Amino acid sequence: MAQRISRKIAITIVLIVAGFAILFSVGLKGSLVYYLTVSEFMDPGRRTDLGDNFRVNGNVLPGSIERHEGAPGARFILTDGVKRLPVLYNKEVPDTFVDGAEAVVEGSLGSDGTFMAVTLLAKCPSKYEAQNRKR
Numbered sequence: 001m002a003q004r005i006s007r008k009i010a011i012t013i014v015l016i017v018a019g020f021a022i023l024f025s026v027g028l029k030g031s032l033v034y035y036l037t038v039s040e041f042m043d044p045g046r047r048t049d050l051g052d053n054f055r056v057n058g059n060v061l062p063g064s065i066e067r068h069e070g071a072p073g074a075r076f077i078l079t080d081g082v083k084r085l086p087v088l089y090n091k092e093v094p095d096t097f098v099d100g101a102e103a104v105v106e107g108s109l110g111s112d113g114t115f116m117a118v119t120l121l122a123k124c125p126s127k128y129e130a131q132n133r134k135r
Contacts, residue, residue: 035104038080041115055106056085056115060122062099078103078115089117097122 038058056078064077073090074097087105097103097120106119 038078038085039083042083042085052108053106054108055104057102057104058085060097060099060101060103065097065099067093078105085115086113087115087117089120091118091120094120094122096124 034053035055035057038056041054041056058078058080061077061079061084066075068074068090071090072092073088074093075086075088078085078087088110089105102123104119104121104123105115105117106121107115107117110116
């Protein structure tokens with residue numbers, strides 16, 4: 001004959017499971033970052049319900065990179081060929097960050113319309129990929 005679980009043990013198990021579920025959902029909510037193209041990000045109707053942090057993918061507009069004098073970081077324009085997004089990044093810029101490079105920035109939109117990036121990922125330019133294929 002199967003032994004019944006006492007009511008106190010059942011309630012304790014339910015509370016523990018509920019507690020873990022709440023902790024998991026709260027922790028996950030703070031770390032969610034939406035990945036958008038420049039055009040998707042610039043559409044105000046699309047991003048209103050997505051939170052504050054975003055990852056935006058695009059190409060660095062040739063001639064738009066302005067490096068900070070005597071300090072790390074850069075100001076540049078990210079584009080997907082349709083729309084443009086001004087970006088400010090105040091940390092050390094990767095070596096692969098050049099005009100026309102594909103880049104992903106993570107951060108939020110400032111009050112002046114400039115994207116304040118806390119992370120900058122630059123993909124290797126296609127000229128390096130072409131050199132590797134020839135080998």
